[in-house]
Amino acid sequence: MKAAVLAASTVGNPTVNITIFVVFVLITLGIVLRVGRTNRTAADYYAGGRAFTGRQNGIAISGDYLSAASFLGIAGAIATSGYDGFMYSIGFLVAWLVALLLVAELLRNTGKFTMADVLSFRLRQGPVRTAAAISTLVVSLFYLLAQMAGAGSLVNLLLGVSGNWGQNLTIAVVGILMIVYVLVGGMKGTTWVQIIKAVLLVIGAALMTVWVLSKVGLNLSDLLGHAAAAAPAKEKVLGPGLRYGLTDLGKIDFISLALALVLGTAGLPHVLMRFYTVPSSKEARRSVVWAIWVIGIFYLFTLVLGYGAMWLVGPKKILASPGKANSAAPLLAYELGGTLLLGLIAAVAFATILAVVAGLTITASASFAHDVYSSVIKKGQVGPDDEVRVARITAVVIGVVAILGGIWAKDQNVAFLVALAFAVAASANLPTILYSLFWRRFTTRGALWSIYGGLISSVVLIAFSPVVSGGKVDAATHKAASLITDPSVDFHWFGLENPGIVSIPLAFLLGWLGTITSKETPDAAKYAEMEVRSLTGAGAEQAVTH
């Protein structure tokens, strides 16, 4: 009985998959231990001593950004719903232009370690830092949840770990490993893990892309034709609308998602924090340029991989597998290169989750230690060593929360969970970032209204959307497509799955309204300092030299 279950629910050879993954873990742990020894100051722990080059940081940003959602989620979304999955990748990519043109360099020139450094620069420190730290924690937790959910479905598929406890144990192992990376390696170690992972991921995806294309004589049109022929929806998979276009509400949901994707990136705290790991704004610019190239080319690969999986594996088989849509890329790897390629791709996917989770954890812990503990609770009267100690403790707490959350959310599609994190980031963070960089009059009240308004509205709308309860009920399993799968529990009243179209404009509006109704006179001196620093780079934080 047990053997039969295993044979049905896993592909490839679990021993091979686990071996390749363990090799990756040992190599990266070795590197983390090596670089961890040079972690002396807060700037080392939070920002890798600001000593990475633009190219290194750009590749690390790609590693951070090409999470399980990008690799597994987008490939899976294209493999099962065709063109609408491709939409995700376009939004995720175009979003980088917002970061490149409006945010990255100015942020590097004015801030120190966290997003809150910039937001609270010329406003009242305490309340604004607290608000920014809360929204950093919420966005990071949403994102963490998505990554851990991805880990759950991968485990199911690849390691032959069936049964609840086995899966939970593996999620816990991933979480513990990640805590070790962060504690020992700090930002330096995390960055190297991300660089290695990004290189492996791009090579793996390139290999599979060439493999798929060589099967159709490099003819993209033939690939699309074969894919459409293999899908139940036939020709419809080649055009938009399969997932979102059926109803008027579906169309608005699609636009809402598109808005959240394009405005979310430049508000993601773990992405913003990466700009502090380079020595200057010029290198921050170079980082984004590198990231855009790597990410863009990778998404072109996922287009081929998604349709390739639709053709060679088939949507039915993908959806019937334990990891559902998330297993499209691994199943395609097995179809192409058998056990060994599957093992490699599986290890890369695990590495992805590990690296992204580590990046999120360090961001969230830095935000708590630097913004809440050091600046708000201790009013700046705290030594850097003490602050880093608190950051390490926070990292452990966040790691434990991530493990529990991952166990809870393990069956969700990860691309879609990440889209929610983007919606929260675009609502709670981006309006305040743009206002404080570009609007002279912006006040503390505007910032607080915008951050809390965006945060609360997006989270509340998600809580009462079909994402949480009352989703479409599957005819075969009688389960709702929501976090709460019991169809009798239904408290949703907001029709859209993505709240962006309501919460993002609302946050911009609240930021404006809070400012014009506030009697606070803007701190002209601080604004002058911020503006001059942001554009000229005068007084920017310097790299650490050992």
Added chain:
Amino acid sequence: MSTTPTRKGGSGSAGYEEVQASDEFAALRSRFRKFVFPVTALFLAWYFLYVLLAAYARDFMAHKLVGDINVGLVLGLLQFVSTFAITMIYARWADRQFDPTAEKLRERWEAGQL
């Protein structure tokens, strides 16, 4: 978070407020904004045009051009092309036009000429 006076770029010369009020800084700021704001408006408009077409002009997007390659795929790939192009144009502009101007302003400031 607040910067100590010793770390100011122009220690011993003009303060931040004087620099901000100077004509040179106003020119630098306007140069920056005149580049990034229109480009941002442009790529957002082009992105949302694409999104709206995908939502409301499905037949147009599904119209086949060559073999199984349809309008939607071509427009989607053009989003990649425009993103890469804007990235290159901006990086070139910033390296060759903006950075030298900002650099010059900082040097004059440090030399006490503002």
